Amino acid sequence: MTKTQRSLQIRHVDGGSCNGCEQELAALTGPDYDMQQFGLDIVASPRHADALLATGPVTDTMATAVERVWDAVAAPKLRIAFGDCAAGCGVFQHAYASHGGLDDPDLVIPGCPPDPKAVIQVLRQWLKANALPS
Amino acid sequence: MNNTPWSQANQALKESHYELLCLTATADDTITATWLNPADGSQQSLNVPVIDQHFPSLTPTLLEVAWDEREIHDLFGYLPEGHPDLRPLVRTPRWPERFFPLKNASVDPPPWRALEPDNPAVTVQGEGVTIMKVGPSHAGIIESGHFIFSLIGENVLHLDAHLFQNHRGVEAQLEGLTVSEVAPLISRLCAADTVSHQTNWALAVESLSDFEASQTLEWRRIVLLESERILSHLNDLAQIPAGVGFQVAHQRALAIKEYWQRGLLLIYGHRFLFDTVKPGWAHPGSAEDMIALLDAMAPKWKAWRALVEGHHGFQDRMEGVGIVQPIDAVHFGAQGVAARAAGKAFDARTVLPWYRSFDLQPSISLAGDVKARFSVRLNELDESFRLVEQACTLLRQKGNLLAGNDLTQGASGRVITFTESPHGLNVHDVVLNAGHVTRYHVRAGTYRNWPLLAKTVAGNTVADFPLINKSFELCYSCNDR
Incomplete structure (x- = not known):
């Protein structure tokens, strides 16, 4: 029996991004990339999700919301840092109200913002090789 | 407060159809309003000093700076005297009391207080009014904002938009x-x-x-x-x-x-x-x-x-x-x-x-x-x-x-x-x-x-x-x- 994951339902939270990551996520659900065909989707509730995907350096104001959304996702579940800011290597890491990215990500998707084609590749490769952390 | 020379001078430019470029506070206790003449692109700047952490508010006669003055209050600690709504705009209850990031020299992260980040909202009171809160995390792929609607039936009576959820502190970082x-x-x-x-x-x-x-x-x-x-x-x-x-x-x-x-x-x-x-x-x-x-x-x-x-x-x-x-x-x-x-x-x-x-x-x-x-x-x-x-x-x-x-x-x-x-x-x-x-x-x-x-x-x-x-x-x- 295989432990690998066939699909991934993702809950997105903006932790202080410049909106570039959001626009690329929207493009991924659009007609050119159509990520749903690979079992990848952005869902409207953390209760429907297998993963939290955070963008931005995680502002102090959003830090509580990010962790609350994470708590609402049922295990096994995945924490994804999307883009350089969430990955901890963006340009606003050291601003006073920035927490410097998403804590303890299971998967980091780099880029400023990440290229949509690469996002699909990274997510599919990860799903082929791994099971969701429990 | 509406008849200070500061407010009259700004009001005169507004009435001459100038566009307000910005209302900026600086750490040397000065507020500067800069206006653009849309006819020729020339600029005109007006100043008012901040005295004992106070300056006269323009908001009662110049509605468009209501947020600018609240932001100055939050980030510098300068109080716009006569402002009708001085609720926090950028700062949250998690900010330490005397932390004014653009006034104090240090831009290091302060010790955040273990409180909820929500600020007080303005809502409509009365029979049949429902309060609907949306955000800051949303059901779609959008940026973070917190919206508090006062509704009666399906009709919106009032919307209080709490933004600055994405406030990183970029101006201080620069x-x-x-x-x-x-x-x-x-x-x-x-x-x-x-x-x-x-x-x-x-x-x-x-x-x-x-x-x-x-x-x-x-x-x-x-x-x-x-x-x-x-x-x-x-x-x-x-x-x-x-x-x-x-x-x-x-x-x-x-x-x-x-x-x-x-x-x-x-x-x-x-x-x-x-x-x-x-x-x-x-x-x-x-x-x-x-x-x-x-x-x-x-x-x-x-x-x-x-x-x-x-x-x-x-x-x-x-x-x-x-x-x-x-x-x-x-x-x-x-x-x-x-x-x-x-x-x-x-x-x-x-x-x-x-x-x-x-x-x-x-x-x-x-x-x-x-x-x-x-x-x-x-x-x-x-x-x-x-x-x-x-x-x-x-x-x-x-x-x-x-x-x-x-x-x-x-x-x-x-x-x-x-x-x-x-x-x-x-x-x-x-x-x-x-x-x-x-x-x-x-x-x-x-x-x-x-x-x-x-x-x-x-x-x-x-x-x-x-x-x-x-x-x-x-x-x-x-x-x-």
């Missing part, structure tokens, strides 16, 4: 940086208006260095600024049909936007044009490739415009919804598409000297509804196609005359620069000392439009909020900073 360190941060203030922000920073350094831009540099910047407007307007136009479930128009517009972005990636190396304008420089791109991209785009764009303009159901759905009254557009100091769709003819490009030979005509509507904002964007996008083509043609015929003096790395002084971003008048107030930033204030186009959006939504049904919101399409990132 202080102390050298001229060469600033550009990557400014480029990433907002993905939707990045070229406009980059250009403001470049113009600031160039102005303080007495650098004279060549025509080639100016044309390259026009191509980049208008390419950004095309990208951003395509995105915003795609969202409006999505707000009413018109998926065909939504998906087709996303496909056109994607086509444009792939072209930008090939020509400029970035899908959002990050890092394409710097002091003394603009990405050369390729005028030939840009014209070829325009030619390939034209049939796709024309077909889409015909689809949405010919769809009566869609046009009817937008009509009469979310009406901005012309008087509100003036009082709130509205900017960009939201203002021009409500009869306020201001477009900052008309006073920028490098646009002068392009014979730009601002697109205007008087209706003020969602349909007007949609159609102003359609017209502006066609105008941007024309501007890109005209500038590229000039670059092909007369380009590469890149002379020009060098930039001074150790520039000093204060300058206020502005451009017309896709979301309206975008202003940077920059103070440099020997090549180091000592104050950097950003007043983005959306900042004035957020309070206007909240006012506009009242009186509409709650189901119309997504549609009205998308027709304003205000960004959060350069508003919150």
